Amino acid sequence: MRPLRGLSLFSAALLSACASSSPPPPVPPPSPGSVTLAPPAGDAWYRGAVFYEVFVRSFQDSNGDGVGDLPGLISRLDYLNDGNPATTDDLGVDALWLMPVFASPSYHGYDVVDYERIQTAYGTAEDLQKLCDEAHRRGMRVILDFVINHTSSSHPWFVESASSPRSAKRDWYSWRDTNPAWKQPWDLAYSTTDTWHERNGAYYYGVFWGGMPDLNVQTVAVREEVKRLATLWLQRGVDGFRLDAARYLIETGGGAGQADTAETHAFWKEFSAHVRSVKPDAVLVGENWSETPSVAKYYGSTAQVPGGDELPLNFNFPLSTRVLEGINAGSGGGVATKLLEMRNNYPAGVADAPFLTNHDMVRVATQFSNDTSKLGLAAAVLLTLPGAPFLYYGEEVGLGNGAANNDESKRTPMPWTAAAGGGFTTGTPWYGFASGRETANVETQKAAPGSLLSRYKALLRARQGSEALRTGGLRLFTPTTGPSPTLAFVRTLDGEQVLVVHNFSNAQVSVGPLEVEGTTAEPLFTDTGVSQLTGGSGAWKTSLPARGTGIWRLQ
Structure with a gap:
């Protein structure tokens, strides 16, 4: 969950139209190896996996009530990954992240009232078990959104805690006799929003709002209950958790004491060790919406645990910003700078x-005003960067925001077809479809070789076919200061070298010479208009059309 809950087809023809008719200007060769990122340590399954974020309510309705559910998601698993590497109809993702599925009074589910029960509209615990079984049969993993920073104010724990200062669960939440008047910590210079809320003559802490009181994770009984619940779902087949609002878990005071505290880091070490003891290959993904130095600390120490003893994956919000800003600005320089940081x-x-x-967030298609060349470049950049990339459902068909400026408009139903109901439901959708469904739908794009969906599938297969692209290190060629029309790097692992060049600009460019050893270049993915890679022996050259990408294995 972000701070402030209420805050708010790529084709050869298009590339040809964008390409300059005059000879492209050369891009000066950068110093080789200006930044080198080591490959991930260990052999964990998630190191290079591609995750797909699903809002169950909006993905597929199985019973006509207009609300997506777990049986509906199960019926669509073959679209995500059919388990057969020889087929090309499926998207080819490796894992699913389900946004909250536990019982909740809200459509979004981030205010849980029962961590052991599935939201009635979504199905049952047996449905979730079947989902895990069917996903595993296809080679996919499943992680759940585990919201332990706060609960709903309707949760029985809070109702009991609020009932009396002498309640057995009084210290499961943070209470004060008077209002400490702390403001929300993500915008302290300007925030006027109070984080302490009155109930029965006392004040409780809820950093987001009064309907979501923060659990007091410093209480031993709370810590043990959280670990018990994690064990329960891991034993039921879940492969890990996405951890909401992970920065805000334990507060030690107002202001700086409300985020990134030493006590929060200590708990994540404790929780991570517990999860590893129950299911050694389970993954934890932290939502730490902050700047790079802060995000980096949530990995913890790598001295004893390869990949870190806190959270082995952390969403890279700063890099997301640089990629989208860079594509809009026509420069890969900001991404290079972020890779250095x-x-x-x-x-x-x-x-x-x-x-x-x-x-x-506002969906990428809306941020790019449905510019298909920008959307295609964004897909290529994401799927060639190191790590475990996450796709947001519908991103692969260019799904944009709905008409309103609210969170529901960022989470509209999945457009499977252009027909009434969108292939999502036979009834009335819980929320209206985003505009553009006539072309931004799976059925239409599945049959179009030049579509954004086809591009995602091709990029995912290129990635799956190269261990260097999946889990290799990175050596950057693009300068880390100033603008650059391109982003170029080589991904390496165990002798395999894959050269990746992206043209962020809206004109054709020449790139090289690039100092990478090798005498032959095998194309893994190249856009129409990308010239043959020539030169060899540390002097590779190519030319790329506007917002084009080339990926080659060098030998």
């Missing part, structure tokens, strides 16, 4: 979690 701050050998947008 990551190298200087992240522990060596940890796995990144890059993404474009998520359920709390």
